[in-house]
Amino acid sequence: MPRGNGQGPMWWHGRFRGxxxxxxxxxxxxxxxxxxxxxxxxxxxxxxxxxxxxxAIGLTTIYRTLEILVNLGLVFKFDxxxxxxxxxxxEGSKRSAxxxxxxxxxxxxxxxxxxxxxxxxxxxxxTEKGLSEKYNFMITNHLIQFYGLCDKCRKKKGxx
Amino acid sequence: MPRGNGQGPMWWHGRFRGxxxxxxxxxxxxxxxxxxxxxxxxxxxxxxxxxxxxxAIGLTTIYRTLEILVNLGLVFKFDxxxxxxxxxxxEGSKRSAxxxxxxxxxxxxxxxxxxxxxxxxxxxxxTEKGLSEKYNFMITNHLIQFYGLCDKCRKKKGxx
DNA sequence: TCCTTAATGGCAATGGTTTCCATTACCAAG
DNA sequence: CTTGGTAATGGAAACCATTGCCATTAAGGA
Numbered sequence: 001m002p003r004g005n006g007q008g009p010m011w012w013h014g015r016f017r018g019x020x021x022x023x024x025x026x027x028x029x030x031x032x033x034x035x036x037x038x039x040x041x042x043x044x045x046x047x048x049x050x051x052x053x054x055x056a057i058g059l060t061t062i063y064r065t066l067e068i069l070v071n072l073g074l075v076f077k078f079d080x081x082x083x084x085x086x087x088x089x090x091e092g093s094k095r096s097a098x099x100x101x102x103x104x105x106x107x108x109x110x111x112x113x114x115x116x117x118x119x120x121x122x123x124x125x126x127t128e129k130g131l132s133e134k135y136n137f138m139i140t141n142h143l144i145q146f147y148g149l150c151d152k153c154r155k156k157k158g159x160x
Numbered sequence: 161m162p163r164g165n166g167q168g169p170m171w172w173h174g175r176f177r178g179x180x181x182x183x184x185x186x187x188x189x190x191x192x193x194x195x196x197x198x199x200x201x202x203x204x205x206x207x208x209x210x211x212x213x214x215x216a217i218g219l220t221t222i223y224r225t226l227e228i229l230v231n232l233g234l235v236f237k238f239d240x241x242x243x244x245x246x247x248x249x250x251e252g253s254k255r256s257a258x259x260x261x262x263x264x265x266x267x268x269x270x271x272x273x274x275x276x277x278x279x280x281x282x283x284x285x286x287t288e289k290g291l292s293e294k295y296n297f298m299i300t301n302h303l304i305q306f307y308g309l310c311d312k313c314r315k316k317k318g319x320x
Numbered sequence: 321t322c323c324t325t326a327a328t329g330g331c332a333a334t335g336g337t338t339t340c341c342a343t344t345a346c347c348a349a350g
Numbered sequence: 351c352t353t354g355g356t357a358a359t360g361g362a363a364a365c366c367a368t369t370g371c372c373a374t375t376a377a378g379g380a
Contacts, residue, residue, distance in 0.1 A: 148299035
């Protein structure tokens with residue numbers, strides 16, 4: 001069933017095999033769900049979606065596969081503060097242009113934004129360069145999140 | 161015992177009382193530990209330190225107090241990816257100039273850096289302004305973290 | 321097709337954090 | 351200085367996302 005959705009002939013197979021990982025039905029299903037999803041999903045979200053098509057696949061496999069994907073850099077793992085991790089396909093795969101997150105600390109809603117990204121990326125590059133040199137750190141990734149109250153929660157809280 | 165360490169006459173008492181919270185020995189001890197600490201502590205770290213001076217204070221109280229402090233904006237809560245939250249006093253209190261974090265994904269070491277902060281803050285301000293307007297979001301806080309391998313772990317992994 | 325071994329699934333275990341509830345102790349009022 | 355209402359507390363149990371364990375299954379090279 002997960003035939004790549006016409007989105008290219010299993011772009012990740014090579015990367016997977018190259019690292020000695022086998023291609024399995026479960027892994028294809030998980031990648032398929034991640035590819036279709038246009039927003040961050042929790043492990044359980046993914047489990048539920050995969051489960052409808054492949055009831056045999058267990059939650060443990062979801063976690064194990066996600067760990068591999070994160071390590072391979074194919075998937076990003078986020079913590080939005082509600083106690084469960086969220087996953088989304090790294091850019092370069094298909095969907096999902098590079099974006100950052102705006103998180104409502106009240107209702108936990110998450111907004112992806114791509115505005116201002118160019119300037120942010122530019123600064124990040126410079127900062128990463130400076131930091132790598134000064135601390136002899138090999139930077140592979142970054143996280144930028146803004147926290148606050150979304151419009152709805154602002155109103156709920158009364159006025160400002 | 162926690163007499164504010166001569167660092168000012170309980171700067172947080174007013175803020176606390178103003179919100180209807182009572183001043184208790186446990187809370188003073190926790191604030192004291194946070195004030196002395198110059199790095200991020202886990203709830204358990206704090207518990208252990210508080211516990212030596214006040215064995216009667218339980219872990220539950222640590223968590224409850226930290227939650228209040230975070231809500232009041234007196235303390236920041238971080239997730240460095242090792243399964244336990246870290247807390248540190250917000251700037252404006254005493255120590256801790258504004259800084260961001262550099263996290264080793266291998267050994268979980270965390271480096272605080274203040275370099276480049278000025279440029280980052282400048283850009284963040286602009287971005288926050290733009291985002292607030294566009295999404296009608298009241299931004300109260302931000303999180304910037306860089307992930308990668310620290311010098312030691314780079315060597316361990318073999319060269320580059 | 322066969323065989324080695326990675327991958328899997330179900331369930332138990334883990335561990336940080338939260339909930340519950342009876343008890344304690346702030347602290348404003350008298 | 352007492353008193354009383356109620357927030358705060360602690361200890362243990364509950365929670366719950368995530369991980370470990372192990373016997374079973376199946377990828378995929380030979």
